[in-house]
Amino acid sequence: MNIAINDGVELNVIPEDKFKTISFTVDLIAENEKENLAKRAVLAELMEISNEDYSTQSKLARKLSSMYGATFGTNVLRYGNLSVLRISLSIPNPKFFDSSENILNEAIEFLKGVLFHPLVSDGSYDEKTFELQRKNMKKYVSSIADNKRFFASTKLKELFFKNDINRGIFLYGREDDYDDISAKEEYDYYQEVMANDNVKISVIGDVNESNMLDLFKSFEFGQKSSIRRIISLSDFAVNKEVEVVKKQINSSQSYLNMGYRLPVFYDDDEFMAAVLFNAVFGGTPQSKLFKNVREKNSLAYSASSSYSSINGFLMVSTGINARNYQKVIDIVEEQLNEMINGNIDLDTLNSIKAEMINAKKSVLDSPRQSIEQEFTNTLLNRKVSFAEWEQSVLSVSVSDIARVARKLKLNSIFFLEGRIKSGD
16 A cells, blocks of 8 residues: 655555564665765665664664664665665564554654654764764775675676666765765755655554554655656667776686676566576576586586666676686577577476566565565556466566577676786
């Protein structure tokens, strides 16, 4: 049940008595802009560790403990053109406790404090708290280069989306983005977020819809613009020639990432065929890339693919020995051609379909995943029942997948080339 509290502020209540918890999320939704990535990441950290009501991390932790071990956290997520700052709180189902009404009210008041009572003075975040989180986030972003696999994938995305860098740049920005943020600028950004971001509140558990509406109406978000939706990247232009960037590192292992344009989006008729194409190509341990690049030919330590139906982007990721660079590219293309020609094992396809359906069923048993599914459907402006989704999976044929495979176009390659220096 989606309820508009104000313009740009929605409440989604999912009454469900099978869970032992009541889970809340508050999603603050804005356009993804590289200028704000660092400030948004720091804001999420500040919201998680303290506020005016609980000025230190230990005080906040004691409050959560007093709510029978409630769990709480914040995160920043990206959905295509949108950036989502998510605040999550779960409490035990109050019906298991004598003071049930108090626990629920405490949870609502706790969320209100996180949102509306930041730890500030004189129009600026508390300097000591801010500096600690700013430095922590800068350190984390700088450490990304140490995770070579992840670093290679971020660099491939930057290369692929260079004309739409808000989709391609690392979610938390770049290291030097953190150098110029002050405690006052961070507080100014917080005020911008609270004034302009759309808000999606989700609740799932043994709750009453009208009661939840009454409780959240007390949150003074004010009027905002209409709820933002995801915009698919349908006008992307593929390079006439594949763009290749190579960077050397001191390592025995290399990382080869290949970015393909796959112009099939979440609202297309071929969407599920594209999902299954990715699963058969490289998205599962039963896939062609895993079996042929990694196991059969022993050309890679790892080989997989991932597909974004929002951006029309498919990435092949491999960990290889540098001398196998061209061999790996050739065999990846060979496996793609196999799929274009419809050479797909039916038993493997049916097994992958069964695994997908079982995984989808498990979502229904998880409050957090159920909220995520509902939230994503809202941003995509779609409503699909499990029965409809299952039928769409089962109806995909080999010829459907082959038709999708023919649309794949290689656009970008990023190669993190491992070289062992003499004496190492």
